[in-house]
Amino acid sequence: MRTSTRRSRKLVVFAAVAALATGALAGCASDADDGSSNSDSGNGDGTGKTTLTIGTFGVFGYKQAGLYDEYMKLHPDITIKENVTTRTDVYWPKVLTRLQAGSGTDDVQAIEVGNITEAVQTQGDKFVDLGKDVDKSQWLDWKNAQATTKDGKLIGLGTDIGPMAVCYRKDLFERAGLETDRTKLAAQWKGDWAKYVDLGKEYMKKAPSGTKFVDSASSVYNAAVGGATERYYDKDGNVVWDRSPGVKKAWDAAMTVATSDMSAKLKQFDPTWDQGFANGTFATVACPAWMIGYIEQKTGDSGKGKWDVAAAPAASNWGGSFLGVPTAAKHQKEAVALAKWLTAPEQQAKVFAKQASFPSVPSAYPDLKPQAATTAYFANAPLTQIFSDAAKVIPAQPLGPKDKPIDTAISDIGILQVEQKGKSPAQGWDAAKNEIKDVLGQ
Structure with a gap:
């Protein structure tokens, strides 16, 4: 769902008052006219906490659904900074450059479905194998297959699908x-x-x-x-x-x-x-x-x-996307834990409740409920x-x-x-x- 600007994620709230996502799929809401927001170094915020950065494009809904705040409440030693790039055609080349350099990546990097095969085939060694840390059976088989290298590494955990x-x-x-x-x-x-x-x-x-x-x-x-x-x-x-x-x-x-x-x-x-x-x-x-x-x-x-x-x-x-953890991540262990939590069934259901973002984990489906106004519409x-x-x-x-x-x-x-x-x-x-x-x- 999506054009090069993440058309597949024309994410909007499942309600008439939803804010339109412009640009990628997945068309996304713009946080900055030049295609990106300010970034964070990920070295901490001066409070002794570990600062995890997550690089996304468009609107993933994590902030909007209150998931970052929830995670930080559950983990008082963690601060999360989201670095948003509006357009995937700006975001992905920047990520590739940093992966090749082995530095400058975010702790967690979002990957659009249109870029996942390039990541799998040419950047597989630059991402952590997340298959060792999760129950892969949670996700749809075809979703896992998209993010799996020839040697069996799972470099991305599925977020939404279309x-x-x-x-x-x-x-x-x-x-x-x-x-x-x-x-x-x-x-x-x-x-x-x-x-x-x-x-x-x-x-x-x-x-x-x-x-x-x-x-x-x-x-x-x-x-x-x-x-x-x-x-x-x-x-x-x-x-x-x-x-x-x-x-x-x-x-x-x-x-x-x-x-x-x-x-x-x-x-x-x-x-x-x-x-x-x-x-x-x-x-x-x-x-x-x-x-x-x-x-x-x-x-x-x-x-x-x-x-x-x-x-x-x-x-x-x-449409659809993934969350991956680069091997160059400054806080790899903590980043893996965050990626796992954000893509867990409970969190995918919360994002669905906030935005039209359909989960890639079938166990979430029985509890999904569109807003009453949308069903009536x-x-x-x-x-x-x-x-x-x-x-x-x-x-x-x-x-x-x-x-x-x-x-x-x-x-x-x-x-x-x-x-x-x-x-x-x-x-x-x-x-x-x-x-x-x-x-x-x-």
């Missing part, structure tokens, strides 16, 4: 003569995003004036490719994006949308997309858990009770059940070091060439291919 659903305007569906019951809808498109696209054709036959079925073709692509068992890399680390069945199927579904009249042709996270929510110009959107609060805020009071949520055609993930949909059911069956995808730029090239160049500039699908594919060649240095 299990997928479909959010839809049941009032618009009713006016278009379509099924509005979430269970029956899910059954209609179950198993294939192409069935979801087919329903879009039916919607457009009687679409309410000024509305489209879906916000964008890229939305359909991201949702479909997020559930493929293989997309840009194979299990051996080979680049296979241009011959991946998962990419082809997602691309074909997106092209059906892009070359039809069913798309509002909006670029996600642009101001015009926000306006589309507010104006009710599209009836559906591929909807990871963290988007619930975003929709609630952007649509506002006019959307209360009109939006509903149904299970996605296939299990898919968009989405027509009393069983949000926790829908997202937790999806989370448990998301396939483990092989990831590669250039996953993020390859995905961006396809979504923001290839698909947009077709959808917004009238190019043919072949021309859009070629545009993406040329960009990816540059990315891969070919």
